[in-house]
Amino acid sequence: MAKKKLEKASDHYLMELTKDGDEDAFRIIVQRYKDPLTNYIYRIINDYDTAIDISQEVFIRVYRKASSYQPLAAFSTWIYRISTNLAINEIRKRKKYFTVSIFSRLNDYENSYYEMPYSDESALNPEEEIGQIQLRSKVREVLNSLPIKYRIPLLLRELEDYSYDDIAKIVGVPQGTIKSRINRGRYILKNKLKDFQERI
Numbered sequence: 001m002a003k004k005k006l007e008k009a010s011d012h013y014l015m016e017l018t019k020d021g022d023e024d025a026f027r028i029i030v031q032r033y034k035d036p037l038t039n040y041i042y043r044i045i046n047d048y049d050t051a052i053d054i055s056q057e058v059f060i061r062v063y064r065k066a067s068s069y070q071p072l073a074a075f076s077t078w079i080y081r082i083s084t085n086l087a088i089n090e091i092r093k094r095k096k097y098f099t100v101s102i103f104s105r106l107n108d109y110e111n112s113y114y115e116m117p118y119s120d121e122s123a124l125n126p127e128e129e130i131g132q133i134q135l136r137s138k139v140r141e142v143l144n145s146l147p148i149k150y151r152i153p154l155l156l157r158e159l160e161d162y163s164y165d166d167i168a169k170i171v172g173v174p175q176g177t178i179k180s181r182i183n184r185g186r187y188i189l190k191n192k193l194k195d196f197q198e199r200i
Contacts, residue, residue, distance in 0.1 A: 006025055006028055011074075026063060026066075029059075037079065040160060043159065044084075044087040044091070044148075044152060045090055050090060055083070058079065077170055080170045081169065084170055143189070150184055153171060153185065154182055154189075157182050164182075
């Protein structure tokens with residue numbers, strides 16, 4: 001198949017071609033997911049070089065499992081589950097939590113919006129700029145304190161924009177549990193950051 005047609009093909013179709021040894025099809029899968037997966041893994045473990053290594057391992061596993069791949073759910077859900085499991089294994093191996101960078105909108109516990117301040121620092125006066133830097137540092141600290149069972153669902157929901165159903169499939173727990181963990185994570189973040197913001 002011509003390369004341009006391959007580039008427009010669905011993930012499922014590319015995996016079918018990969019089963020038959022089509023390396024061009026597999027390369028397109030890698031191109032589609034390499035950067036998003038690396039960034040996602042990096043947000044979990046806060047180590048970019050290791051995130052690159054893990055994303056490469058993800059694609060090795062995808063290639064090896066191509067022959068048994070079944071398109072029962074979205075391909076992205078499947079590959080993110082592999083990525084999540086490998087990232088969790090890395091954290092367990094290191095036996096400590098890592099700082100996570102996240103500066104985006106977080107929905108609060110009551111489902112109204114809680115905006116994370118992310119101002120244009122070039123427009124701030126020196127005192128405000130220092131406040132923004134301190135807030136970002138605090139966000140990292142708070143996320144660092146979150147157990148991984150809250151952190152990963154939050155990342156998938158708030159940064160990767162996955163549905164609760166997809167997150168449940170990626171993490172491998174019931175959807176109700178996912179909703180509970182996300183709400184709990186939001187609640188912890190909101191309350192820990194609220195007092196801090198009042199002081200800056």
